[in-house]
Amino acid sequence: MAGILYKCHTCGREFKRNEVRYLCPVCSQEYSPGMPLRGVLIAVFDYDIIRRKYKRSAPDWNLFTAVEKKFFPPFQVGGTPFFRSHSLGRELGYENLWVKNDGLNPSGSLKDRASFLVVAEANRLNEPVVVTASTGNAASALAAVCAAAGKKAVIFVPYKAPKAKLVQIVLYGANVIPVKGTYDDAFKLSLAFTASRNGLNRNTAYHPLTIEGKKTVALEIFEQNNFKVPDAVLIPVGDGVIIAAVYKGFYDLKMAGITRKIPRMISVQAESSDAIHQYLLSGTYHNALSPSTIADSISVSVPSNAHMAKDAIEKSRGCSVTVTDREILDGQRILALKTGIFAEPSSSATIAGLRKLRQSGSLDPREQIVLLITGHGLKDIDAPMKDITIPEAIEPAIENVPLF
Amino acid sequence: MAGILYKCHTCGREFKRNEVRYLCPVCSQEYSPGMPLRGVLIAVFDYDIIRRKYKRSAPDWNLFTAVEKKFFPPFQVGGTPFFRSHSLGRELGYENLWVKNDGLNPSGSLKDRASFLVVAEANRLNEPVVVTASTGNAASALAAVCAAAGKKAVIFVPYKAPKAKLVQIVLYGANVIPVKGTYDDAFKLSLAFTASRNGLNRNTAYHPLTIEGKKTVALEIFEQNNFKVPDAVLIPVGDGVIIAAVYKGFYDLKMAGITRKIPRMISVQAESSDAIHQYLLSGTYHNALSPSTIADSISVSVPSNAHMAKDAIEKSRGCSVTVTDREILDGQRILALKTGIFAEPSSSATIAGLRKLRQSGSLDPREQIVLLITGHGLKDIDAPMKDITIPEAIEPAIENVPLF
Numbered sequence: 001m002a003g004i005l006y007k008c009h010t011c012g013r014e015f016k017r018n019e020v021r022y023l024c025p026v027c028s029q030e031y032s033p034g035m036p037l038r039g040v041l042i043a044v045f046d047y048d049i050i051r052r053k054y055k056r057s058a059p060d061w062n063l064f065t066a067v068e069k070k071f072f073p074p075f076q077v078g079g080t081p082f083f084r085s086h087s088l089g090r091e092l093g094y095e096n097l098w099v100k101n102d103g104l105n106p107s108g109s110l111k112d113r114a115s116f117l118v119v120a121e122a123n124r125l126n127e128p129v130v131v132t133a134s135t136g137n138a139a140s141a142l143a144a145v146c147a148a149a150g151k152k153a154v155i156f157v158p159y160k161a162p163k164a165k166l167v168q169i170v171l172y173g174a175n176v177i178p179v180k181g182t183y184d185d186a187f188k189l190s191l192a193f194t195a196s197r198n199g200l201n202r203n204t205a206y207h208p209l210t211i212e213g214k215k216t217v218a219l220e221i222f223e224q225n226n227f228k229v230p231d232a233v234l235i236p237v238g239d240g241v242i243i244a245a246v247y248k249g250f251y252d253l254k255m256a257g258i259t260r261k262i263p264r265m266i267s268v269q270a271e272s273s274d275a276i277h278q279y280l281l282s283g284t285y286h287n288a289l290s291p292s293t294i295a296d297s298i299s300v301s302v303p304s305n306a307h308m309a310k311d312a313i314e315k316s317r318g319c320s321v322t323v324t325d326r327e328i329l330d331g332q333r334i335l336a337l338k339t340g341i342f343a344e345p346s347s348s349a350t351i352a353g354l355r356k357l358r359q360s361g362s363l364d365p366r367e368q369i370v371l372l373i374t375g376h377g378l379k380d381i382d383a384p385m386k387d388i389t390i391p392e393a394i395e396p397a398i399e400n401v402p403l404f
Numbered sequence: 405m406a407g408i409l410y411k412c413h414t415c416g417r418e419f420k421r422n423e424v425r426y427l428c429p430v431c432s433q434e435y436s437p438g439m440p441l442r443g444v445l446i447a448v449f450d451y452d453i454i455r456r457k458y459k460r461s462a463p464d465w466n467l468f469t470a471v472e473k474k475f476f477p478p479f480q481v482g483g484t485p486f487f488r489s490h491s492l493g494r495e496l497g498y499e500n501l502w503v504k505n506d507g508l509n510p511s512g513s514l515k516d517r518a519s520f521l522v523v524a525e526a527n528r529l530n531e532p533v534v535v536t537a538s539t540g541n542a543a544s545a546l547a548a549v550c551a552a553a554g555k556k557a558v559i560f561v562p563y564k565a566p567k568a569k570l571v572q573i574v575l576y577g578a579n580v581i582p583v584k585g586t587y588d589d590a591f592k593l594s595l596a597f598t599a600s601r602n603g604l605n606r607n608t609a610y611h612p613l614t615i616e617g618k619k620t621v622a623l624e625i626f627e628q629n630n631f632k633v634p635d636a637v638l639i640p641v642g643d644g645v646i647i648a649a650v651y652k653g654f655y656d657l658k659m660a661g662i663t664r665k666i667p668r669m670i671s672v673q674a675e676s677s678d679a680i681h682q683y684l685l686s687g688t689y690h691n692a693l694s695p696s697t698i699a700d701s702i703s704v705s706v707p708s709n710a711h712m713a714k715d716a717i718e719k720s721r722g723c724s725v726t727v728t729d730r731e732i733l734d735g736q737r738i739l740a741l742k743t744g745i746f747a748e749p750s751s752s753a754t755i756a757g758l759r760k761l762r763q764s765g766s767l768d769p770r771e772q773i774v775l776l777i778t779g780h781g782l783k784d785i786d787a788p789m790k791d792i793t794i795p796e797a798i799e800p801a802i803e804n805v806p807l808f
Contacts, residue, residue, distance in 0.1 A: 074487065074488075074489065074490065074491070074743075075743075075744050076485035076487055076505075079483065079485075081480035081483070081510070083478065083480055084478075085478065085552075086478065087478070087552070087554060101480075101510065104508050104509075104510065105508075106485070106505065106508065106744060106745060107744070107746070108780075108782055129808070143744075144740075144744035144745075144746070145744055146744075147740060147741050147742065147743070147744045148489075148491070148742075148743055148744035150491060152808060154808060159797035163789070163794065164785050164789070166794050167785045167788055167789050167792065168746055168781070168782075168785075170792045170793075170794060171736070171737060171740045171741075171746060171781075171788050171792060172740050172741065172744065172746070173737075173740070173741045175806075175808050176794065176795060177795065177798060177805055177806075178794065178795060178796070178797035178798070179797065179798060179799075179800045180797045180798065180799050180800060181799075181800040185800040186800070188800070189800050189801075189802065189805065192802040193802060193805060196802055197802075197805075197807075332575070333575060333577075336548075336551060336575045336576050336577070337551050337575075337576065337577045338551065338552070339478075339479075339551070339552055340479050340510060340511070340547075340548035340549055340550075340551040340552035340576065341510060341548075342511070342548070342572055342575060342576070376512075376780075376782060377572070377575075378512055378572075378780060378782035378783060379782060381568050381571045381572075384571055384575050385567065385568070385571050388571065388574045388575060389574075390567065390570050390574060390580065390582065391580060391581065391582060392582070393563035393582035393583065393584045394581060394582070394583060394584065395583075395584050395585075396583045396584060396585040396589040396590070396592070396593050397593075398593065398596040398597060398600055398601075401581055401593065401597060401601075402581075404533075404556060404558060404579050
């Protein structure tokens with residue numbers, strides 16, 4: 001661990017681990033509120049050491065973990081199912097389609113991985129309070145891990161956040177502060193809190209270990225895929241942290257000489273929340289003007305990690321696609337029907353994306369493709385409820401049962 | 405597999421595997437509607453063969469599986485977290501407390517294990533339709549596994565079942581038939597359906613492989629516990645199938661000479677739904693008169709597997725306890741606060757039970773105790789929602805943030 005450096009994604013400057021905590025001190029000065037973050041830090045490992053220590057017969061993934069194991073909170077993340085779905089593949093026209101179901105993390109989303117590592121870091125720093133701004137999965141993930149670790153979680157949410165989302169957070173004993181304003185207001189307030197009061201700030205991408213935590217899903221896919229790198233990974237993209245993190249996981253494996261290639265990162269965004277998609281197309285960044293999608297986990301006007309996400313897609317020779325809410329709901333249904341997985345709308349966007357890419361011929365249907373499911377469908381039952389019909393009740397006699 | 409017999413729990417008669425499908429043909433004739441099942445079948449393995457084939461270094465649990473692997477549906481059940489919780493143990497006064505979180509099965513409950521094996525059996529029998537009566541977890545589990553397996557699920561539900569519960573089932577493409585009547589009416593109609601139309605009936609305990617599927621959680625606990633048998637397992641008890649199944653798993657291990665003891669089975673029921681508890685106390689069975697508890701998964705008037713559940717508790721020298729809804733909600737909060745696990749109310753009843761047993765001194769606080777979490781908290785957010793307070797919103801300025 002001693003060998004880890006942080007490298008600024010914007011300017012490339014390197015810092016020792018204990019010199020900086022969040023963003024690059026130089027580039028973050030140029031940060032304007034309401035724009036993507038600048039100066040997001042990337043953890044750089046001593047890949048020569050990893051190369052020497054790594055054993056193919058019994059791989060130790062802690063070689064790639066930025067916080068020592070002794071600081072880990074008592075909370076089991078990961079180890080989620082990864083499997084080939086012939087029936088979904090047939091439905092969508094892909095021969096070798098795989099699913100990684102990260103909705104089966106304890107709090108119901110992939111964000112447990114980020115919260116786990118940031119709370120481990122809080123243990124290392126002897127910091128009893130961890131702070132975040134969020135409306136959804138990141139907040140419940142942080143609340144869950146903090147509960148298990150005996151830490152105080154302070155969570156700023158926009159006051160319009162649906163009550164159901166708050167149940168999990170409050171039950172975990174987190175301090176929730178509803179803010180009369182937008183997510184951006186909550187974000188700024190969380191920064192003011194950690195600057196003037198106390199606590200470690202876990203805001204996504206703002207704390208570099210959110211990326212390092214999320215990257216573990218890539219290491220897990222590699223191991224579960226019998227130590228082979230798939231050809232492409234489809235990822236629901238909101239703020240751009242998960243796609244950057246999956247890239248980072250495969251990048252680390254390559255840098256350590258364990259693998260030779262990085263899968264193509266394929267971004268799927270909702271049509272109205274397409275800032276990263278447009279950034280890729282035009283090369284110039286603009287905020288999404290009025291995000292409004294049923295897939296709330298990827299509904300974002302200002303994706304905090306837009307620059308790194310664009311890089312991950314371009315460097316992996318990936319691509320980007322957008323989908324409508326109608327396509328997302330159809331994707332959710334198809335995923336459930338063909339695999340038995342009930343995923344939240346954002347994760348279902350990847351199924352819709354895969355369909356579009358089949359039509360446009362952008363993906364070779366014989367390649368090994370992985371769909372990353374990031375959140376559990378039970379997180380949001382209102383979305384599909386609008387779209388289904390429950391049959392009329394019958395009197396209890398066999399002759400009233402319709403023929404199927 | 406060829407050596408498997410079915411043995412009647414009521415009369416002890418043995419049947420060849422393909423002679424019977426559901427209950428003992430003799431004892432089930434004495435079954436009265438509105439009473440627990442009679443003639444539930446127990447799978448009997450050739451334990452000598454298992455003893456010879458079992459390898460401690462690389463145990464093959466399929467030795468204990470009543471359906472060959474080639475018939476398994478493409479659906480990953482089990483492999484859920486099992487861990488020691490020091491903080492929950494400290495809170496409740498137990499030194500060696502462990503948690504098995506089976507709410508992290510794909511459809512959100514332990515019932516995936518039963519549905520998995522019954523659908524495997526449907527594959528073996530070339531049966532394209534699987535039928536059940538249920539209002540909750542068993543229904544969504546069957547719908548999920550049938551979706552993955554490409555089978556038709558036919559599910560009878562009482563028409564008063566909450567709509568939210570139906571979302572998952574309908575999304576998975578199951579044929580749902582709301583019945584104007586009670587669960588008992590739905591149960592009878594499901595039997596009429598499989599008798600006069602078609603399909604394999606998956607009703608819990610009625611199909612013996614529901615018990616065999618659920619028992620896999622015991623094999624998993626044994627393996628995850630470093631091949632040791634814990635001292636006691638606390639189980640939320642409604643119809644009595646899960647507790648009978650956990651017993652069966654440890655019984656099989658003992659019969660095969662792999663282990664020497666069976667953990668004490670400790671039943672936790674809701675106060676108003678305590679038929680099995682009363683049966684144990686008095687020795688005479690009576691239905692629970694008016695079950696009304698927030699823990700809907702264990703709310704049952706007529707526990708279908710009451711006889712076998714009583715046996716499991718008595719033969720393992722276990723015990724039984726009942727808890728109030730207030731205690732269940734407190735248990736849910738304590739579990740969330742100390743472990744980061746959000747469990748549904750029924751599973752939270754075990755925490756309440758553990759507290760009571762500490763007060764009465766019925767459990768040795770130094771023994772290894774396992775809490776079995778059977779369902780995900782996201783299955784029912786209404787229950788805790790009534791019990792929590794969400795703070796008032798503030799204007800977005802740091803001076804408005806309360807001190808913690």
